Amino acid sequence: MASNDLANETRAVYDSIHVEYANNPDILNRIRSLITPQSLGLPDDYFVGKVCADLGCGSAVPGTCNLLDLGAKYVHAMDVNESFVPTAKQVLEREPAFNERWQLDIGTVEELPYENDTFDFVLCQGVIHSVDNDLTALREISRVLKKGGMANIMVLGKGGLMTRIGMETMRDEYRANSMFKALVDQDMTPDWIRQQFDWLIGQMDDDGTESYKKCVTLLECLRDLLDQDFILTLRDRMQTPKYLTYTLEEMEELLRSADFTSWRRLARKPTYRNVRKVLAPLYHEYDSPLAKLMYGEGSLILIATK
Ligand SMILES: C[S@@+](CC[C@H](N)C(=O)[O-])C[C@H]1O[C@@H](n2cnc3c(N)ncnc32)[C@H](O)[C@@H]1O
Numbered sequence: 584m585a586s587n588d589l590a591n592e593t594r595a596v597y598d599s600i601h602v603e604y605a606n607n608p609d610i611l612n613r614i615r616s617l618i619t620p621q622s623l624g625l626p627d628d629y630f631v632g633k634v635c636a637d638l639g640c641g642s643a644v645p646g647t648c649n650l651l652d653l654g655a656k657y658v659h660a661m662d663v664n665e666s667f668v669p670t671a672k673q674v675l676e677r678e679p680a681f682n683e684r685w686q687l688d689i690g691t692v693e694e695l696p697y698e699n700d701t702f703d704f705v706l707c708q709g710v711i712h713s714v715d716n717d718l719t720a721l722r723e724i725s726r727v728l729k730k731g732g733m734a735n736i737m738v739l740g741k742g743g744l745m746t747r748i749g750m751e752t753m754r755d756e757y758r759a760n761s762m763f764k765a766l767v768d769q770d771m772t773p774d775w776i777r778q779q780f781d782w783l784i785g786q787m788d789d790d791g792t793e794s795y796k797k798c799v800t801l802l803e804c805l806r807d808l809l810d811q812d813f814i815l816t817l818r819d820r821m822q823t824p825k826y827l828t829y830t831l832e833e834m835e836e837l838l839r840s841a842d843f844t845s846w847r848r849l850a851r852k853p854t855y856r857n858v859r860k861v862l863a864p865l866y867h868e869y870d871s872p873l874a875k876l877m878y879g880e881g882s883l884i885l886i887a888t889k
Contacts, residue, residue, distance in 0.1 A: 589825060590663040590691050593713050596822040598666045600815050601642035605670045610812050613854060614645035618706070620653065622851055623735065623886055630655045633703040637661070638692045638724065639710030642670035646706045651681045655704070659697070661688040692720040697727040708737040712827040721841035728889040734843070735886050740869075741828035742879025745862075749820050750828055757821040767821045771814050780806035808858035816859070830880055838887050846887035 604610050620629045631654035637646040640660035644667075647660040660671060668687050675681050690696035692707065693716055705724050711717050724734050739750070756763050780802050789795055820826065829837075831848065838846050852867035853859075865874040869881035 587691070587693075587715060589713075589715055590693075592824050594663045594666055596824070597819075598642050598670075600818055601667070602670050603811070603815055604641075604643040604645070605674050607811065609856060610815070611643060611645065611674070613812075613856075614643070615648040615652070617708075617851060617853060618646070618649045618653070618735065622849055624847065624849070628654065630704070632656045634701070635659070635704040635706065636697070636702045636727065638695070638705060638707045639663075640667065640671065642667040644671045644674050646708055647671075647685060648674065648678070648681075650704070650706065651675075651678070651684055656684065658685045659688050659702075660685060661690050661692075661696070663691055664689060692723060694719075695723045695727050699726055700729045700732075701727045703729055703732050705732070705734040707734060711736060712738040712829070713823055713825050715825075717827070718837055718840055721837050721843075725841045725843055725889050730889055732889050733886055734889075735849075735884070736834075737882060737884045738834065739826065739828045740878065740880025740883045741830050741833075743875065743877050743881075745877045746828060746879050750826060754821060754826070767818055771817070773810055773814070776809045776814075777806055805858065808860075810857045812855070813857045813859065828880070829883055831883060834883050834885060838885070843887040843889060846885050849884040849886055851882070851884060 604614065620627050623629070630650060633655050634657050635650045635655045636659045637644065637650065638661050640647050640662050642662070644660050647658045650658050660675075662671075671687055675685055688696060691714075692710055693714055705728055707720075707724060711720055714720050721736075724736070728734060740746070753763075757767055758764070784799055784802050787795065787798060835846065850867045850869060852863050855863055862877075865871070865877055866882055868874055869878065874881055
């Protein structure tokens with residue numbers, strides 16, 4: 584199935600990020616356990632016997648692993664071109680329990696290579712905000728779901744200081760400032776970050792005060808908490824060619840137009856080992872005043888029923 588230029592360009596960005604995910608057990612374990620029946624508000628054995636699709640599955644196929652771990656009968660893992668296949672195969676073939684329960688398909692979420700009413704459950708995480716036509720994609724997801732089937736869709740919410748700094752100011756800067764672009768694209772490594780913080784600590788005047796000691800501790804902590812997982816998140820946010828953000832109302836209107844009959848918003852508290860540990864409560868408590876100030880709408884994780 585042919586995909587468009589935007590999809591292929593997006594795929595190229597993600598392949599290099601996902602290959603690193605696939606080879607980093609800490610990151611892979613974190614992202615392959617984001618979905619739990621409890622967090623979806625579903626019974627513990629919901630996935631047992633279910634035919635699922637992971638659309639825009641990525642090369643590290645964390646969602647596919649997650650669904651198979653939860654007992655899915657069969658998962659179609661789909662992405663836009665063959666670049667994801669070698670890494671996806673390598674990850675899935677590591678698990679004997681997954682044998683004969685998955686297949687890798689090539690296609691675009693805007694024109695799915697599946698019959699109507701095929702799936703009990705569709706996972707589409709971090710994809711809709713980067714495609715040419717989000718409504719077309721959601722209509723396709725609805726089309727391939729069985730009546731009563733469910734889709735778990737995640738897109739980035741709009742607004743908030745952190746989101747606007749990252750998704751507006753920094754994305755603009757990445758495109759306008761070749762030094763920042765080079766940093767994000769290749770030069771930034773945990774070692775580079777360590778060197779910058781150590782240099783800064785060395786430049787501060789030791790005036791013997793408590794405030795000096797606390798500033799050193801702060802910089803030492805930050806130095807140790809900006810790891811490769813953090814750098815890959817930064818690359819994701821900066822390099823992806825198109826990255827829309829949505830209000831909840833905008834997403835709800837899209838789901839309605841795509842013929843979903845009902846939906847709920849979900850909250851997740853991912854387990855990070857880096858500086859994002861500080862932010863995890865804000866992702867979960869997305870309605871709290873601090874979360875609203877920092878993240879506006881927050882991550883929009885929706886479960887929609889056909
Ligand atoms: C942020 S990654 C998410 C990967 C995976 N879903 C996850 O949760 O880790 C976005 C993925 O969407 C894929 N993608 C981009 N445009 C697409 C399209 N039109 N159809 C299907 N997948 C697409 C990219 O190739 C990439 O692998």
